[in-house]
Each structure stands twice: as C-alpha cells, then as structure tokens.
Amino acid sequence: MISNFLLLSYIFVTIIEAHQELVSVHVIFRHGDRAPSNPYPMDPYGIEYWPNGWSQLTELGAYQTNELGTYLRLQYGEKYQLIEEKYNPKKVIIRATSKKRAIDSAKNLIHGLYKPEENVTHDDSIDIKVEGSYKQDLLLKPNSVVCDRYERTAKAENMVLFQAYNLRFASFFKYLSFYTGYDVSMDNIEHVFDAVFRETVHGLPQPAWLNTTFKLDKDHPEIPVYDTILELKRVQRLSEFNSEWKSKLRTGFLLGDIVQRLRRISHGANEANLVIYSSHDATLTALLYNMGVSNELLVPYAAAIIFELYHDTDSLNYFVKVLYRNETTHSPYELQVIPKSTIFSLKDFTIAMAPKMYIKKEEYFDDCAIVVKENII
Numbered sequence: 001m002i003s004n005f006l007l008l009s010y011i012f013v014t015i016i017e018a019h020q021e022l023v024s025v026h027v028i029f030r031h032g033d034r035a036p037s038n039p040y041p042m043d044p045y046g047i048e049y050w051p052n053g054w055s056q057l058t059e060l061g062a063y064q065t066n067e068l069g070t071y072l073r074l075q076y077g078e079k080y081q082l083i084e085e086k087y088n089p090k091k092v093i094i095r096a097t098s099k100k101r102a103i104d105s106a107k108n109l110i111h112g113l114y115k116p117e118e119n120v121t122h123d124d125s126i127d128i129k130v131e132g133s134y135k136q137d138l139l140l141k142p143n144s145v146v147c148d149r150y151e152r153t154a155k156a157e158n159m160v161l162f163q164a165y166n167l168r169f170a171s172f173f174k175y176l177s178f179y180t181g182y183d184v185s186m187d188n189i190e191h192v193f194d195a196v197f198r199e200t201v202h203g204l205p206q207p208a209w210l211n212t213t214f215k216l217d218k219d220h221p222e223i224p225v226y227d228t229i230l231e232l233k234r235v236q237r238l239s240e241f242n243s244e245w246k247s248k249l250r251t252g253f254l255l256g257d258i259v260q261r262l263r264r265i266s267h268g269a270n271e272a273n274l275v276i277y278s279s280h281d282a283t284l285t286a287l288l289y290n291m292g293v294s295n296e297l298l299v300p301y302a303a304a305i306i307f308e309l310y311h312d313t314d315s316l317n318y319f320v321k322v323l324y325r326n327e328t329t330h331s332p333y334e335l336q337v338i339p340k341s342t343i344f345s346l347k348d349f350t351i352a353m354a355p356k357m358y359i360k361k362e363e364y365f366d367d368c369a370i371v372v373k374e375n376i377i
C-alpha cells in the first residue's frame with residue numbers, strides 16, 4: 001500500500017516535470033563580502049586595511065556577486081533561455097537598496113550576467129532601481145524601517161534569552177571587554193563580530209586573545225573564543241526574526257510583492273522574466289523565517305533566495321519552486337515552503353503565504369501601530 005502510494009506520487013511528479021515551462025524567476029540576494037562598519041577601540045586594523053572604505057563591498061565581495069551573476073546567466077540564460085544575451089529593460093528588472101554595497105553588488109552581478117568576457121569590475125550601463133533612502137525601503141531593507149510593534153515584540157521575546165546569555169557568558173563578556181576596549185554584552189556582540197569575522201575572512205592575523213580558548217568556569221570545558229563570538233552573533237541575529245510576528249513585520253511586504261507578481265503573470269500580465277533584488281542578510285534571514293524555512297544559520301555573502309514560476313502546458317496550472325543558493329559548490333537547496341513538497345501550485349503557495357504577507361503598505365503600518373498589551377514592558 002505504502003509503496004504503491006510512493007510509486008504513484010513519483011509518477012505524478014515526473015509527469016508534472018515533463019510539461020513544465022519556466023516562465024519567470026525572482027531572485028533576492030545578499031550583497032558580497034564587505035568591510036567592517038567600525039573597528040573596536042583596541043582593533044589593530046584601521047581604515048588603511050579597507051581600501052573601499054568602512055562598510056563597503058570588497059574585492060572579494062565583487063568576485064562573489066559576479067559569480068552569482070554568472071550562475072544566473074548559465075542557469076536562466078543558457079539552460080532555460082529565459083533571458084536574452086543582451087539586457088532588455090522590459091524583461092529584466094534590477095533593484096537595490098540605497099546602500100552603496102548593495103548597489104555595487106548589483107553592478108558586479110550584472111557584469112557576470114551579461115559581460116563575462118570583459119575585464120571591468122562593474123557595469124554602469126544598466127539601470128539599477130533604488131527606492132529612496134534605505135530607511136524607508138520597506139521592500140528591501142525593512143529592518144531599517146521604524147515599526148513600533150516590531151520593537152516591542154522583539155524586546156519582549158528576547159529579553160529572557162539575552163539575560164540568560166549575559167549570565168551564562170558573563171566571564172566571557174568581561175574577557176572580551178578587557179581586550180576590545182568597550183563594554184561587551186549580548187546586546188552588542190555583533191560589533192565584536194563585525195570586526196573580527198571580517199578581518200579573519202580577509203586573512204588578517206588576529207591577536208592572541210582571540211586565537212585561543214576560554215574557560216567560562218570550573219564546571220565547563222574550554223570554549224574557542226573566535227567560534228563562540230560567531231555563535232553568539234548567530235543567536236543574536238536570529239533572535240531578531242525568529243518568530244511569526246518578527247518576521248512578518250519585516251518581510252511581509254516583500255513577500256506580498258513577490259507573490260503578487262507571480263499571480264499577475266498567471267493572469268496573463270506582461271511582466272519581466274527575471275527580477276533581481278540586491279539586499280542584506282537581515283532581509284533574507286527574515287524572509288526565510290517568514291516562509292517557515294530558516295535553517296537557523298547566518299546567511300552567507302551573496303546567498304540568494306530564488307523563486308521560480310513554472311507553467312504546466314498540459315494542465316495550464318502554474319507551479320512554484322523556492323530555492324536557497326547559500327553555497328557555490330552545491331546546487332541550490334529546494335525549500336519546503338509547503339511541508340514535504342519542493343514544487344507546489346501557485347494557488348497553494350498563495351494560500352499558504354497569505355497570512356504572512358502585506359499587499360499594501362497601509363496594512364503594514366496598521367500592524368506596526370497596534371500596541372500589543374502583553375508586550376508592553
């Protein structure tokens with residue numbers, strides 16, 4: 001009985017595959033490798049180590065986003081023939097936040113997408129759409145948009161967690177404070193990470209206090225200092241988005257934008273074949289949580305979430321696949337946005353995403369204004 005069922009579902013999936021035509025792709029990616037925002041007071045590495053400036057895309061970041069562009073060209077240009085060799089503004093839309101590293105990443109991606117043979121590091125000939133300041137960019141940098149309800153919810157949900165970490169790692173934070181020159185706790189561990197992670201990625205030798213182990217107390221084994229900073233940063237970062245409301249308030253509007261576009265195409269609208277959004281780790285992290293498919297890891301540089309829309313030429317139905325390209329050495333992971341399935345009808349996808357998205361900005365602003373009683377602290 002069970003094996004019959006498995007066999008039938010296998011045949012069903014195979015038949016769908018054979019009649020599917022890829023009609024549109026929507027990509028949202030994180031910018032490439034970047035410089036730290038700030039050194040810590042006793043940081044041995046100043047601005048002279050970051051030729052493009054604090055917070056900006058590095059040469060490595062340019063390479064990573066170029067590689068993503070190359071992947072998209074091979075996949076959607078050569079394999080699926082979804083986009084033409086030359087840029088066509090009616091068929092390809094590229095959007096970025098107003099942050100320079102996101103715009104530079106988009107330029108490098110475009111280079112990989114269209115001009116692999118030329119040795120320029122980025123391309124200015126293609127229009128990259130930017131929606132005003134990132135502080136109002138609800139679509140691509142929602143965690144910089146002020147939302148009262150988000151602030152209260154995050155604070156209420158994370159207070160106990162942060163207190164527990166501050167207690168458990170008290171001696172470790174003291175140690176970090178001594179060597180970095182400022183008061184480190186769970187609330188600002190990201191600043192230590194900001195410098196030491198980025199310097200390490202760039203091969204800059206780290207001080208001995210970082211490249212060692214630490215003993216929290218006599219009851220615990222020694223912990224590696226660097227890895228523990230990464231782990232605390234992961235816990236802190238995920239705590240910003242790891243619940244229904246925290247992720248909906250951040251990426252409900254983006255999810256609504258994507259789902260609505262796919263639906264317009266299914267109703268015959270003449271839309272772009274490829275839409276590319278250049279964004280930030282917070283946006284991708286929140287979007288993964290909002291869709292219920294986070295892997296609870298930090299989002300790597302130049303990682304991409306890819307929405308593929310297929311038209312079944314037999315049934316005339318539309319199907320969706322959501323992919324996560326977080327590694328260049330592994331094909332993108334198929335996300336089970338609908339439990340146990342990696343391809344689902346646009347209808348089922350829309351129904352499943354409906355409670356998690358905003359169609360109009362007003363819906364988001366209304367939700368932000370709601371004061372949730374139990375969350376007031």
Ligand SMILES: *[C@@H]1O[C@H](CO)[C@@H](O)[C@H](O)[C@H]1NC(C)=O
Nearest residue numbers: 115116117118119120121122
């Ligand atoms: C690109 O750079 C490589 C290595 O520097 C060089 O060999 C090649 O000729 C260059 N190609 C073009 C089109 O300039």
Ligand SMILES: *[C@@H]1O[C@H](CO)[C@@H](O)[C@H](O)[C@H]1NC(C)=O
Nearest residue numbers: 200203204205206207211212
């Ligand atoms: C850490 O220390 C080891 C041995 O002392 C050394 O070989 C290595 O390069 C150091 N790593 C960093 C990132 O400084």
Ligand SMILES: *[C@@H]1O[C@H](CO)[C@@H](O)[C@H](O)[C@H]1NC(C)=O
Nearest residue numbers: 295297298300324326327333
């Ligand atoms: C990429 O995602 C997969 C699936 O969630 C996970 O197993 C893998 O560790 C991730 N890789 C990185 C580099 O984050």
